[in-house]
Amino acid sequence: MEIELIKCHGSDNDFFIIDEITHEYVFTEEQRAELAKALCNRGSVLGADGILYIMKSEHADGRMRVFNADGSEASMCGNGLRCAGRYVCELLGTKEAIIETMKADLQVMEQTEIYSDVSTYLVEISPVSFRLEDLPLKLNTETLLEEKIPELSENLIFTALAVPNPHLVSIVDKEMLQTGIQEELSKKVNSPNQWFPDGVNVSFVNSLSPGNIYVRTYERGVGFTNACGTAMSASTLVTCLLELNELETPVNVYNNGGKVQCVVHKADGEYKIDLIGNATFVYKTMASVDLTNYTFSIGAKSDFGEQAAYSKLQQEAKSFLNQHLQG
Template identity: 60%
Template sequence: MNIDLIKCHGSGNDFLLIDEMDGRLSFSEEERAKLALSLCNRESELGADGILFVLDSEESDARMRVFNADGSEASMCGNGLRCVARYVCEKLNKDEAVIETMKAHLQVKKQPELFPEIPTYMVEISPVSFQLKDLPLELEQDTLMNQPIHGLSDLAFTALSVPNPHIVSIVECDDIQSDSQKKISEYVNGPNPYFPDGVNVSFVKSLTKGAIYVRTFERGVGFTNACGTAMSASSLVTCLHGLNVKEQTIEVYNNGGKVRCVVHETENGYWIELIGNATYVYRATIQLPDLSEGSFTVSSKDEFEEENAQYAKLGEEAQAFIRQYM
């Protein structure tokens, strides 16, 4: 079997995008998991944080399914959704679309460039819930708002789903540079009494008014250059702490570059605009002799050099800004 794919990234969070909209390709659930384990392996010729499967949708312009590098399926991925937004909008010759995800149908829209010559898209991050049962987080309370989790850490966390589960802590530089995030994250994503399904863990440092730095340990992946839903959740939490303001742009810096977030509050709750790059790295065709085994060879690979070069410049600018405050 031959599979055409695009290596892409949002804020350095990289994916392999596979189009199933034309019906030529179709995978079972077991095959999707095995493909993710095989193709995303960093020791292989490809390697990625996950696979974005783009399918037809009965109610929206397209449907996105996300499989992490460990073979698990994610309910949502903000950085991946931007890549899918670009792919679907360009495929359908539109500037905006609606993408079906596991738990919601989300608006996506082409935006003015975040940086010269970098395709930029806004994606809707919702629904948002602070109910612990929606993560789930097993504590004898309904919500966790800027509180320590007894027996886990002295750091204060806010728990929320967007809709995948996150815990967010506002910290100082010493906490980010320590190994405490690694210890906490590995514990809550292994056998533990709090999070039966694991959780994304973010440490957030306020840089200036309207600018934050976010470092995330992503469930099913580990430390990533960036996690879109984590940056969105972190932006919301900083607004709740009074560090930033709803309805105003927040510049969110990460190890992969930066995005912009805008937190909105309506009578139905919160939702977040996540605005950032959707960069293509290369097109490739792979050959899989047997899907069940997962072994593959890359038969062709064509680079998108100009976009990669421009994103590198954005990354350099972002890192220079972070160094002023970290």
Template identity: 65%
Template sequence: MQINLIKGHGSGNDFLLIDEISNSYTFSEKERAELARVLCNRNSELGADGILFVLKSEHADGRMRVFNADGSEASMCGNGLRLVSRYICEMRGQKEAVIETMKTDLKVCKQADIFPDVTTYQVEISPVSFSLEDLPLRLNQPTLKNENIPELSEKLIFTALAVPNPHLIAIVENNQMQSDLQKNLSEKVNGPNEFFPDGVNVSFVKDIDKGNIYVRTFERGVGFTNACGTAMSASTLVTCLNGLNDFETVVNVYNNGGKVQCVVHNNSDSYHIDLIGNATYLYTASVEVELEGRNFTVTTKEELLEQTAYEQLQTEAQAFLAEAMKG
């Protein structure tokens, strides 16, 4: 089977994008999971955090399905959605669109470049739920907001929410960020455990100053990533709820892959978040895949020239972060 794809990234969170609108192929559920395991293998010529399947929608401009590198399906992916938004908008010659995702339809649009020559898209992150049933998180209470779970950590204060991916978020100090605390905690709640039967994304958040935060995420099904779009959005919301940042105001969110911007909207009894960041294409390729043999061959590959501009953004972001995280 020959498949055409685009390799791209949002904040260094990289994906292979496969178009099922313009091409004649389609895949079974088993094939989607197997393609993710085979093509995303970091020891292969491609490698990625996951695959973005772009499909026709009955009622929206396009539909996105996201499969992680381990073959599991994610209900949403903010960084991946920016790439899909760009692909759909450019395909249709539009500056805005509505993308169908697993849980809901989301508004997306092209934005002014977040950094010179860095193609930028804004995507809606919603719905937001604090109900533990939606994660799920097994505790004898309806929500978890700024509370301790002694069995997981005596020191950390957690907030749990679904956006709609499940997230466990802690605002931490430098010494906690630099320790093995996050790694050990994340591996525990993403293995057999009594609290998170389906696993959970775990984010540590460092408040830098008003309008600037640093987020590092252990993503279920992936591990530590350069960035996780829904995690950065959920983390920004948590900082607003704690008074560290303001609603309806741009927050710069720094990550190991660069930076994005988030705006949290407070609609009296509900929230939604705008996630604004790069949608960078790395290369196009064609691959010949033999799923039964779990192997593939890259038949053509064309490198694109967009990464240079993004690396300049990344350098500037890392310099700011290095200075901010001193002490």
């Protein structure tokens, strides 16, 4: 089977777009998962964090399904949604669109460039829930807001929330970032455990200065990733709850892949978050895939010529982080 692939990324959280709107691809659920495992394997000639299947929607401008590198399906992906949203907007010749995701229809809008020549989109991150049953997290309480889970750590303080992906967020100092505690903890809660039956994304957050935070995320189904859009959104919300940052005010969120901006809104007691960042298209190629054993070969790669501009943003972000995390 010949499949057109577009390699893209948001904050270096990278994906392959497979367009089921203009192509007559027909995949079973097993094939979607196995394709993700095969094409996203970093040991192959391709490699990525996941696949974005762009599909027709009965009520929105398009539908996005996200399959992680391990074949699991994510309910949402903020970095992926920027890329999917850009793709649908360009397909329709518009600057904004509504994209159907697993749990909500979300708005995507083209924005002023976050950095010169870097294609930038805003995506809505919602719904937000602090109910542990929505993650799910099995504790004898309804919410976990700046509290300890002694069985996981005697020192760390956590907030749990779904946006709608499940997240466990801890504000930490620079020294804690240098330890292996995050990896140890993350592997524990993403293996069979008594607390998170479906696993959870684990973020360590450092407040760099007012309006600037650093987020490092261990993403379920992926592991440590350069950036996780819903994690950066959830982490920004937590810093606003702790009054480290302010509602309705852009926060620069630095990550290992660059940076984005997040704005937390509150209306009628409900939160939603704007996630603003790059939607960079890297290259296009054709993959010839044998769907009986999921082996594949690829043709020539056609470069979009967009990565150089994003690399400059990365350099500036890295310099800023070095100044604040190593000082």
